[in-house]
Amino acid sequence: MIDFIWLLLFLGGIATAMLTGHMAQVSEAILNGAKNGVDLALALIAVMALWMGLMQVAQNAGLVQWLSKLLRPVGKWLYPSVPADSKAMGAILANMSANLLGIGNAATPLGLAAMKELQTLNPNKRRASDAMCTLLAVNTASITVIPTTVIAVRLQYGSHHPTDVVGTTIVATLLATGVAVILDRVFRRWSRRRERV
Amino acid sequence: MQSAIEVASIWILPLVIASILIAGAFKRVPLYNTFVDGAKGGFGTSIRLIPHIVAMMVAVSVFRASGAMDILVGWLHPVAIWLHIPSQVVPMALLRPISNAGSLALLTDLFRQPHTGPDSFVGLLASTMQASSDTTLYILTVYFGSVGIERFRYALAVGLLSDFASVVGSVVAVWLLHPGLFS
Numbered sequence: 001m002i003d004f005i006w007l008l009l010f011l012g013g014i015a016t017a018m019l020t021g022h023m024a025q026v027s028e029a030i031l032n033g034a035k036n037g038v039d040l041a042l043a044l045i046a047v048m049a050l051w052m053g054l055m056q057v058a059q060n061a062g063l064v065q066w067l068s069k070l071l072r073p074v075g076k077w078l079y080p081s082v083p084a085d086s087k088a089m090g091a092i093l094a095n096m097s098a099n100l101l102g103i104g105n106a107a108t109p110l111g112l113a114a115m116k117e118l119q120t121l122n123p124n125k126r127r128a129s130d131a132m133c134t135l136l137a138v139n140t141a142s143i144t145v146i147p148t149t150v151i152a153v154r155l156q157y158g159s160h161h162p163t164d165v166v167g168t169t170i171v172a173t174l175l176a177t178g179v180a181v182i183l184d185r186v187f188r189r190w191s192r193r194r195e196r197v
Numbered sequence: 198m199q200s201a202i203e204v205a206s207i208w209i210l211p212l213v214i215a216s217i218l219i220a221g222a223f224k225r226v227p228l229y230n231t232f233v234d235g236a237k238g239g240f241g242t243s244i245r246l247i248p249h250i251v252a253m254m255v256a257v258s259v260f261r262a263s264g265a266m267d268i269l270v271g272w273l274h275p276v277a278i279w280l281h282i283p284s285q286v287v288p289m290a291l292l293r294p295i296s297n298a299g300s301l302a303l304l305t306d307l308f309r310q311p312h313t314g315p316d317s318f319v320g321l322l323a324s325t326m327q328a329s330s331d332t333t334l335y336i337l338t339v340y341f342g343s344v345g346i347e348r349f350r351y352a353l354a355v356g357l358l359s360d361f362a363s364v365v366g367s368v369v370a371v372w373l374l375h376p377g378l379f380s
Contacts, residue, residue, distance in 0.1 A: 001334070002296055006256050013259035016268065025262040033258030037251035040305060041243050049239030054217050056235025057228060061220040112343045119344040127348040128341065136340055136352045140333040141359040146213060147328030153301065154324060157308035159315035165324040167206035168370040172329035175366030180359035187351035 040156060047152035055103045064106070067097035078138065078181065079131050081121075088117035092135060099142040111139055134184050141180035143173045206374075249298035257302040266306075282368055285313055286323050293326060294333040294360045301327065318371065318378035325367040330360050 017026040058064075068090070075084075075093050082089050091114035098107035114135055122129040128136075147169045154162040221228050260266050270284045277284035285307060293300040304327050313319040333356040341349060372379060 002299075005292070005295065005299065006252065009256035009260045012265050013256075013261075013263040015263075016265035017259075017263035020264045022263050026259050029258035029262035030255055033255035034251050036258070036305065037254035037302075038247060040254070040301075041247040041250050044246065045240055045243040047239075048243045049236040052239035052242070053232035053234075053236030054214060056238070057221040057226055057231050058217045059235075060226045060231050061217070061224040063217070063220055066220075108339070111340060115340050115344045119346075125344075126346060128346050128350050128352055132341075132346065133350060133352045133355065136337060137355045137359065139340070140331050140336050140356040141363060142331060144328055146210065147324075149301070150304075150324050150328040153305060153308070153327075154315040154320075157305065157315050159320075161316055163206050163210060164316070164321060164375070165206075165328055166209055167374050168321065168325040168367065169328040170205075171370035171373060172325050172363055172366035175369060176329060176359050176363035179362035179366075180355060183355045183358055184351075187355055191351055 040153065043156040044149065044152050047148050047155070051102070051146075051148045055101065055106070058101060059103065059106065063101060064094055064097045064103075067100060068093040071096055071100075078134055081129070082118070082131050086117070086121070088114060088121060088131075091117050092131075095135070096138065099139065100145065102144060102146050102148065107139075107142075111135065130188055133188070134181075137180040137184040138177065141173065141176040143177050144169050246298070250301065253296065253298040253302035254305070257299070257306050261306055280365075282364065283319050283322065285310075285319050286326060286364075289323055289326060290360075290364045293330050294357060297332045297335070318375075321375060321378060322367055322371050325370055326364055329367055329370075330363040333357060333360055 013026060017023045071093050072084070075082075075089055075096070079089065079092060082092065091110060095107055095110040095114050098110050115132065118129060118131050118135065119125065122132070145166075147165055150165050150169075151162050154165065218228060221231070257266075260269075266288070269288060273287040274284045277287050282290075289300050289303040289307070292303060304323050307313045307323050308315050308320060313323070315321070315324065333353075337349060337353060337356060341347075341352075
C-alpha cells in the first residue's frame with residue numbers, strides 16, 4: 001500500500017511535469033524536499049525531548065497507575081466481556097491512561113500487552129474477540145490532550161499561536177472517540193445477530 | 198464554552214507541566230535526572246523519523262511542484278464541497294490512516310503555501326486532523342499481527358469510519374472554537 005502511494009506521488013508528479021513543463025521546479029523540489037525533511041525532524045527534537053523528559057517524570061511518579069484507577073469504571077463499561085480484576089483489564093486501563101497522557105511510546109507496548117492478555121481469553125485464536133475490536137477502536141481514535149508533534153511543526157513554520165491546536169484537538173478527539181465507541185457497539189450487535197442466523 | 202476552551206489552549210501546557218512536576222516531587226522522584234533521562238529518548242525518536250520524513254517530503258514536494266497536487270485537489274473539489282470541508286485537506290484526510298510521515302509531509306506542504314499557513318483556517322484544520330487521528334492501518338496490523346489474529350471482523354470498518362469522524366470532528370472543533378477563521 002505505502003509502496004504504491006510513494007510510487008504514485010513520484011511518477012504522478014514527474015508525468016504531470018512533462019505535460020505542464022514544470023520539470024525545473026520538480027528537480028529543485030527533490031533536493032529541497034529532502035532538506036526540508038531533515039530540518040523538520042531536527043526541529044521536532046526540541047519538543048520531543050522536552051515532552052518525553054516530562055513523561056518520564058510522570059511515569060516514575062506513578063501517574064499511569066493513578067489514572068488507571070480513575071478509569072476503572074470506564075473500562076468496565078467499555079469491556080463488559082473482560083473480568084474487572086484480570087491482568088487483561090489492568091493492561092487495557094494502562095494503555096488507555098498512557099494514550100490520554102500522550103505517552104505514545106508507552107501506549108503501544110501496553111496496548112500489545114493488553115492484546116496478549118485478551119488473546120488468552122479469546123476462544124478462537126485466529127478471530128478477533130469483541131474486546132480486541134473495542135481496544136483497537138479506542139486506540140485508533142484515541143483522545144489526545146497535548147498533540148506535541150503538531151505543536152512542534154506549527155512552531156517550525158512560524159505559527160503565532162502554536163497551541164491553538166490543543167483545544168480543537170481535544171474537541172475533535174472526543175467526538176471521534178465517541179463515534180468509534182458507538183460504532184463498535186453497533187457493529188458488535190450486528191455481527192452477533194448475523195452469526196446467530 | 199468557546200472562550201473557556203480558548204483559555205484552556207493557552208493554560209493547559211504550563212498546567213500539565215506543573216502538575217507532573219508536583220506529582221513527581223510528591224513521590225520523591227529525582228526530577229532533574231529523570232527528565233534528562235527521558236529527554237534522551239526524544240532525541241532518538243526524532244532521529245529515527247528522519248528517513249521516513251525525508252522519503253515522504255521528497256515525494257510530496259515532487260507532486261506539488263509538478264502541479265499534480267493542484268489538479269488532484271481540483272478533482273476532489275466536488276466531494277469536498279459535499280462534505281463541507283476545504284478541498285486542500287482532502288489528500289491529507291485520505292493519507293492520514295495509511296501513513297503518519299505521509300500526512301505530516303502534506304501538513305508541512307500546506308503550511309508552506311501562501312494562503313494555508315499554520316494560523317489560517319485550512320492550516321488549523323489540517324493541524325487538528327493530523328493530531329486527532331492515528332495511523333489506523335498501522336495500528337491494526339501491529340496489534341492484530343502481534344497475537345496472530347487473521348480475522349479482523351469489523352475492526353477495520355470501525356477504524357476507518359472513526360477516521361472519517363475525526364475529519365468531521367476537526368471541522369466542527371475549528372468552527373466552534375475559532376469561528377472568526379471561517380470566511
